[in-house]
Amino acid sequence: MATSRSGFGALLRAWRDRLAPADAGFPATPGRRAPGLRREELAQLAGLSVDYVLRLEQGRATHPSAQVVGALARALQLSRTERDQLYRSASLLPPQDGTVSTHVPxxxxxxxxxxxxxxxxxxxxxxxxxxxxxxxxxxxxxxxxxxxxxxxxxxxxxxxxxxxxxxxxxxxxxxxxxxxxxxxxxxxxxxxxxxxxxxxxxxxxxxxxxxxxxxxxxxxxxxxxxxxxxxxxxxxxxxxxxxxxxxxxxxxxxxxxxxxxxxxxxxxxxxxxxxxxxxxxxxxxxx
Missing domain, CATH: 3.30.450.180 (Beta-Lactamase)
Structure with missing residues (x-):
């Protein structure tokens, strides 16, 4: 079940770059260097500090909790399959069927x-x-x-x-x-x-x-x-x-x-x- 420490951070960066700011409720302002979310915007959506998101993306924070992974999955608007992939990349079991889901489509x-x-x-x-x-x-x-x-x-x-x-x-x-x-x-x-x-x-x-x-x-x-x-x-x-x-x-x-x-x-x-x-x-x- 273990994966490389860099895998989790790579997924965060890729899915952050993919998400349009407007779809996450942020105005499209001129001068954005990338089409996706800024790191501070992801941190705001997930209720995390910008420094912690940076350390996760760089592989310096290696043991995020299931609560943190769930918050990031919602903030990144992941599908169920992608959400489960993010959990596994953090060496965590994805949420099981038969329990109250926290997934927001x-x-x-x-x-x-x-x-x-x-x-x-x-x-x-x-x-x-x-x-x-x-x-x-x-x-x-x-x-x-x-x-x-x-x-x-x-x-x-x-x-x-x-x-x-x-x-x-x-x-x-x-x-x-x-x-x-x-x-x-x-x-x-x-x-x-x-x-x-x-x-x-x-x-x-x-x-x-x-x-x-x-x-x-x-x-x-x-x-x-x-x-x-x-x-x-x-x-x-x-x-x-x-x-x-x-x-x-x-x-x-x-x-x-x-x-x-x-x-x-x-x-x-x-x-x-x-x-x-x-x-x-x-x-x-x-x-």
Whole structure:
């Protein structure tokens, strides 16, 4: 299973050069020396330091974790076959069938990147955030500032111990019940997924609310449009339409926040877009 140390770096460089900046959500600026992504852009997309990406490409960092390889595979918009090749080049086993997939198909990423005027986040079947755009970070805080464990919506919602900054119009109780119902559905479809089982066990042991909802007979949530108020620390409250779009065949949820054109809330989104004011990352409560 072992491969040369330079193989991993060569793959990173080749696939970075292949990916068009526009497909990754970056503007095509004049004076670019190469058609692909810059190293700092790949680092930003993967939530890694530029120095670490450089050391990986040069073969000086030789033992990337599965988490790092997965983040790079998503950032490079690799196919499943290419993703598995990247894992093997790092002497790691590719993700196995029967577990919650963190793979975001390239087409989904290209679509989301072209909708960059609006906050978009992509979640796995267990509600772990695996892809987001710059508007998502501006509205809700930069998820890369926190460990992956705190990018899981259920863990933040039930065990973070801080006030949740998103207030659903249909009520917090209904929102919490829908997330638990989704996790129940995921657990039934992925019984061999150790990470999902550990998440559920942690939540049952640490949250009375989660434990009560888990013990209640619930049906899988049917997500419809909901209006949610986002408490942004600089802009103030923003009332937005929240849609959850299911990606067939990938078991992903694309969450979008939009506002009607010409509304005051659309103006607040415009302000975030133009100024790039990020939501302050005061705690791990912003998803």
């Amino acid at each position: 390239p087409g989904v990423q290209r679509l989301a990147a072209r909708l960059g005027d609006f906050p978009i986040g992509v979640f796995t079947a267990d509600w772990t955030l695996v892809w987001w755009n710059s508007m998502w970070s501006a509205l809700l805080g930069d998820p890369s500032a926190f460990p992956v464990i705190w990018r899981n919506l259920a863990r933040v919602l039930f065990t973070s111990g801080v006030a949740f900054p998103v207030r659903p119009e249909r009520g917090q109780d209904a929102f919490e019940a829908s997330i638990v119902a989704d996790l129940k559905d995921a657990a039934s479809r992925y019984p061999a997924d150790a990470r999902l089982a550990r998440l559920v066990q942690d939540l049952r042991e640490t949250s009375d609310v989660f434990a009560r909802l888990w013990a209640t007979e619930t049906e899988s949530a049917q997500h419809t449009t909901d209006r949610k108020t986002i408490r942004h620390p600089e802009i103030g409250d923003i009332l937005l339409d929240c849609d959850v779009l299911i990606v067939p065949g990938a078991d992903l949820r694309m969450v979008t926040y939009t506002a009607a054109a010409g509304s005051s809330d659309a103006g607040k989104l415009d302000l975030l877009r133009v100024t790039g004011i990020p939501a302050a990352n005061h705690s791990h409560d912003r998803l």
